């Protein structure tokens with residue numbers, strides 16, 4: 570799947586100018602109402618209301634096939650809902666506001682370019698000028714420990730390195746909101762730790778993170794708020810402090826108890 574910066578503008582109904590989110594307004598709360606995604610007669614996502622407003626990391630947890638990836642793609646505007654509305658700070662999103670959010674996928678999406686150019690291209694897509702781009706790319710290469718491989722094709726890096734680069738690239742444009750869809754699910758423990766550290770640092774800097782995981786340990790390590798999904802529905806949204814000891818919904822309880830949900 571292509572990365573955010575290279576997609577066409579968000580497909581939405583044209584709106585009156587005054588309704589559109591300007592660059593000064595917060596993207597939060599992120600809300601959805603009557604959100605469904607169907608194919609044929611299958612309802613794959615069915616969410617009455619959702620509001621993500623708090624700072625920190627909101628983790629979307631649930632078994633395989635629950636609809637987590639579809640939900641995060643809907644929220645990020647990569648797929649169009651069958652019904653429902655998604656709002657950012659009370660308003661529909663526009664292209665400018667869309668540039669303030671980024672996404673990282675389960676498998677790293679690298680352009681057929683060098684490591685440095687993968688970073689530079691993302692900055693260019695955001696309208697960063699040549700001189701500033703060069704300076705910021707150099708800084709990011711150091712930050713990520715990629716100086717020695719800066720000119721190497723990004724696709725020759727290991728999976729873990731590519732995913733670290735994907736994270737670095739997503740954060741390079743200083744987004745307000747980042748969507749992460751199981752970015753560590755195909756990585757070894759060391760690379761997983763490196764990604765988790767990047768997530769935690771971003772949260773500390775004030776970036777809002779919405780992250781899908783099926784890993785209870787990861788949800789516990791990173792999450793401030795938990796959303797549980799099962800069969801396309803949201804079964805609960807609970808502060809992390811309560812969720813692990815007192816989940817409110819039966820599916821979450823069973824999942825935390827190690828049962829396989831069907």
Ligand SMILES: Nc1ncnc2c1ncn2[C@@H]1O[C@H](COP(=O)(O)OP(=O)(O)O)[C@@H](O)[C@H]1O
Nearest residue numbers: 608613631632633634635636637638639640781
């Ligand atoms: N584009 C699609 N078209 C049809 N069915 C899909 C599509 N994407 C996902 N699905 C189905 O929707 C369900 C939820 O998928 P997904 O959101 O990927 O689950 P999760 O990320 O929680 O594992 C699964 O049954 C999956 O097979």
Ligand SMILES: [Mg+2]
Nearest residue numbers: 637638639751
């Ligand atoms: Mg998924």
